[in-house]
Amino acid sequence: MRLLIKIRLKSMFGGIKKSMKSKKAGAGALLILAVLICIASVEVVLFGACNLLAPFLETSFAWLYFSLIGILAFAIGILGTVFTTQSQMYEAKDNEMLLAMPIKPFHIIFSRVLALYILTLGFTACIMLPAGLVYGLKVGFSVKFVVIYLVSIFLLSMIIQTITCLLGWLLHFVLAGFKHKALVATFFMTIVMVAYMFGINQLEGLLMMLIQNGGKIAEAIQSFVWPFYALGQACMGDMVQFLLFTLFSVGVFAGVMFLLSKTFTKAMLAGGKTKSAGKQKRDRKIRTPEATICRKESKRFFTSTTYLVNVGMGIFMMVALVIAGIVFKSKITAVAALLGDVKRYYSFVIVAVMGFMAAMTTISAPAVSLEGKHIWILRSMPISGAAVLKAKLRFHCMVAASLAFIGGLILGIVYECSLAEILIAAIGSALLHVLCGVLGLVLNMCFPRLDWPTEAAPCKQSMAVFLAIIIMMFLCIGVFALSIFGINLVGKEFSVFVLLGVTLIIALVTYLLYLLMVKWGGKKFETL
Amino acid sequence: MLHIEGFTKRYGDKVAVNDLNLHIAPGEIYGFIGHNGAGKTTTLKACCGLLKPTAGTITINGKSISADPLGCKKEMAYIPDNPDLYDFLTGYDYLNFVADVYGVSKEDRDERTDRYGELLGITDALSLPISEYSHGMKQKVAIISALIHAPKLILMDEPFVGLDPSASHQLKQLMAKHCEEGGAIFFSTHVLEVAEKLCHKVAIIKGGNLVASGTMEEVKGDSSLENVFLELEDKAE
Numbered sequence: 001m002r003l004l005i006k007i008r009l010k011s012m013f014g015g016i017k018k019s020m021k022s023k024k025a026g027a028g029a030l031l032i033l034a035v036l037i038c039i040a041s042v043e044v045v046l047f048g049a050c051n052l053l054a055p056f057l058e059t060s061f062a063w064l065y066f067s068l069i070g071i072l073a074f075a076i077g078i079l080g081t082v083f084t085t086q087s088q089m090y091e092a093k094d095n096e097m098l099l100a101m102p103i104k105p106f107h108i109i110f111s112r113v114l115a116l117y118i119l120t121l122g123f124t125a126c127i128m129l130p131a132g133l134v135y136g137l138k139v140g141f142s143v144k145f146v147v148i149y150l151v152s153i154f155l156l157s158m159i160i161q162t163i164t165c166l167l168g169w170l171l172h173f174v175l176a177g178f179k180h181k182a183l184v185a186t187f188f189m190t191i192v193m194v195a196y197m198f199g200i201n202q203l204e205g206l207l208m209m210l211i212q213n214g215g216k217i218a219e220a221i222q223s224f225v226w227p228f229y230a231l232g233q234a235c236m237g238d239m240v241q242f243l244l245f246t247l248f249s250v251g252v253f254a255g256v257m258f259l260l261s262k263t264f265t266k267a268m269l270a271g272g273k274t275k276s277a278g279k280q281k282r283d284r285k286i287r288t289p290e291a292t293i294c295r296k297e298s299k300r301f302f303t304s305t306t307y308l309v310n311v312g313m314g315i316f317m318m319v320a321l322v323i324a325g326i327v328f329k330s331k332i333t334a335v336a337a338l339l340g341d342v343k344r345y346y347s348f349v350i351v352a353v354m355g356f357m358a359a360m361t362t363i364s365a366p367a368v369s370l371e372g373k374h375i376w377i378l379r380s381m382p383i384s385g386a387a388v389l390k391a392k393l394r395f396h397c398m399v400a401a402s403l404a405f406i407g408g409l410i411l412g413i414v415y416e417c418s419l420a421e422i423l424i425a426a427i428g429s430a431l432l433h434v435l436c437g438v439l440g441l442v443l444n445m446c447f448p449r450l451d452w453p454t455e456a457a458p459c460k461q462s463m464a465v466f467l468a469i470i471i472m473m474f475l476c477i478g479v480f481a482l483s484i485f486g487i488n489l490v491g492k493e494f495s496v497f498v499l500l501g502v503t504l505i506i507a508l509v510t511y512l513l514y515l516l517m518v519k520w521g522g523k524k525f526e527t528l
Numbered sequence: 529m530l531h532i533e534g535f536t537k538r539y540g541d542k543v544a545v546n547d548l549n550l551h552i553a554p555g556e557i558y559g560f561i562g563h564n565g566a567g568k569t570t571t572l573k574a575c576c577g578l579l580k581p582t583a584g585t586i587t588i589n590g591k592s593i594s595a596d597p598l599g600c601k602k603e604m605a606y607i608p609d610n611p612d613l614y615d616f617l618t619g620y621d622y623l624n625f626v627a628d629v630y631g632v633s634k635e636d637r638d639e640r641t642d643r644y645g646e647l648l649g650i651t652d653a654l655s656l657p658i659s660e661y662s663h664g665m666k667q668k669v670a671i672i673s674a675l676i677h678a679p680k681l682i683l684m685d686e687p688f689v690g691l692d693p694s695a696s697h698q699l700k701q702l703m704a705k706h707c708e709e710g711g712a713i714f715f716s717t718h719v720l721e722v723a724e725k726l727c728h729k730v731a732i733i734k735g736g737n738l739v740a741s742g743t744m745e746e747v748k749g750d751s752s753l754e755n756v757f758l759e760l761e762d763k764a765e
Contacts, residue, residue, distance in 0.1 A: 284638070286628065286633075288628070289628060289629045289631075292624070292625050292628035293625075293629075295625075296614060296625055299614075299616050299621065300616050374612050374613070374614055376606070376612070377614070379577070380576045380577065380606040381626070381630070382630065526597070
């Protein structure tokens with residue numbers, strides 16, 4: 001059991017440790033970046049907690065503050081880890097090997113869940129710690145509060161992990177019955193993402209509603225979601241509720257662990273019984289080497305739930321964004337009109353927003369790592385590393401850049417931009433996706449790990465994906481800031497030239513990065 | 529066809545293969561024998577450009593694998609010991625993919641896919657995703673993919689592992705035919721009986737060092753290959 005846990009933790013954190021050892025400067029920068037993101041998330045929670053706490057302290061519902069924070073942590077934790085849990089538990093490559101060994105299924109499951117628990121604990125702590133800090137600063141810290149609160153974080157994480165495991169288990173059995181798992185899972189994830197974004201959008205109103213209806217909500221929590229009532233009361237110092245909360249957390253966790261271990265073998269067989277895609281027609285088309293690799297990438301992308309959901313959500317979000325832009329045009333223009341004459345900024349917003357979607361479409365970033373044990377196929381063929389990378393980029397552009405171009409065109413037309421603005425905005429949007437594709441491949445060649453234990457790992461945990469997302473986000477902000485600066489410099493009437501200038505800068509950066517990818521990246525691929 | 533001159537491969541301080549010299553001529557089936565970890569796979573991987581030699585040169589039809597890897601790879605095919613193929617493709621998709629990369633014409637790829645598919649008894653399964661294949665079925669697809677572009681040189685690492693007796697027999701026939709037509713095969717195996725019957729020449733490697741090589745008669749004489757192999761293993765220790 002100890003060895004299994006050690007292996008799981010090593011596979012989770014081994015990559016980070018390895019890169020910290022080999023590239024100290026890069027890893028240091030990454031660490032700073034991660035800390036900055038954590039600080040930013042913590043600040044958001046602090047802001048919300050401050051607004052939420054004051055009104056509750058004035059009433060007798062102070063415990064409700066902790067219950068609501070607990071519910072928030074629960075919702076975020078569940079959303080963030082269901083698919084990870086499902087893939088880590090049931091799609092791990094070593095499942096069959098471990099099951100064939102004299103190891104109890106409980107030990108296999110427990111070692112996996114423990115590793116996932118650490119991630120969940122991180123999520124929960126990001127929400128709960130700032131909220132506890134806000135409470136402590138306003139009301140005062142006591143040893144009893146600190147101890148109970150910290151233990152509650154561990155217990156709440158346990159409940160979150162329990163429910164996530166249960167959902168992951170259900171998801172595994174549900175998906176096993178579908179032919180096109182990837183598309184079903186992505187459809188589900190898109191709905192979850194849209195609901196999540198809608199929730200974030202409504203956060204302010206939600207907070208007001210919570211404050212105004214504190215009494216009713218407290219009653220509802222006490223009746224329907226008792227564990228959060230117990231959590232709230234425990235944090236307020238009620239030792240009986242704390243003990244009950246502890247018993248509940250440990251009890252449900254143990255129960256679910258028992259259920260999962262008893263059904264693990266069956267669940268693995270259910271995965272194997274997945275409906276066959278059936279006999280397919282023989283493909284008789286002749287392609288160039290690059291086109292055939294591009295097609296192979298397409299097949300991998302559209303048949304892998306993990307790949308599609310984790311780095312391809314942006315393509316679905318782009319479609320949703322364009323539809324929302326058309327449907328809510330009058331509302332959006334009305335809100336924009338409040339800011340003054342901003343019509344000339346529309347094309348810039350289109351580029352920035354479509355470009356921002358690039359950060360959610362990092363298809364190319366794990367593309368080399370995903371070759372994994374198959375790397376021998378491309379490496380033993382008469383095709384250069386540069387050609388392989390170009391083919392991978394081609395697929396990225398076919399999916400993301402073409403969609404961004406069409407999206408940019410549609411939004412430009414809908415928001416009545418001039419012809420020049422429409423065209424440049426569409427090209428600019430597409431170029432940001434091309435840039436994201438090239439950047440992803442360059443980053444993957446900087447961190448070309450091929451020995452990931454699951455397909456999910458390079459998509460979720462790799463440095464290349466993480467950096468591609470962060471860099472693209474900052475880049476879009478930079479592009480927008482540069483555009484505003486340019487307009488202020490030359491005047492609104494020349495905004496189209498600013499747009500052109502910014503697009504040319506994106507094109508230049510993309511081209512320089514492309515040269516790096518082809519020359520350095522191609523050579524490096526040949527040594528993998 | 530394949531010239532290995534002074535090939536050495538080191539992993540840190542460990543010498544995997546030391547100063548190996550082998551020549552494989554057209555029309556030859558060259559067996560490569562040794563215990564696990566002797567350096568067979570390292571040598572085969574270096575021959576097809578997957579590993580860079582620490583020292584020495586490997587040339588295929590006069591072209592160096594280090595200087596002109598693409599030129600060399602066009603003339604050969606490699607089948608690894610554990611053929612991890614793209615699980616998300618069907619057998620046909622995979623063969624088409626390989627044929628596309630090697631620029632095989634439509635007529636040739638169709639004819640070879642059908643011929644080798646029938647011979648190895650896998651035609652019916654070629655429309656299914658590779659994820660549904662057994663090890664042996666993957667091995668058969670890997671063999672067809674190696675033959676689809678009619679390479680001059682075929683490098684095989686344990687090609688008989690996982691094959692059913694019928695496919696194993698067919699593979700031996702295919703190997704013999706390939707060499708009759710002027711091609712060459714360099715393959716590693718643990719099945720000494722197969723090597724003895726099939727190979728024109730054989731090399732025995734122990735701890736990265738070549739301990740014997742030459743024609744089958746030169747190496748085994750009147751004894752069996754198994755006896756010679758075991759004797760040489762003992763001597764080297």
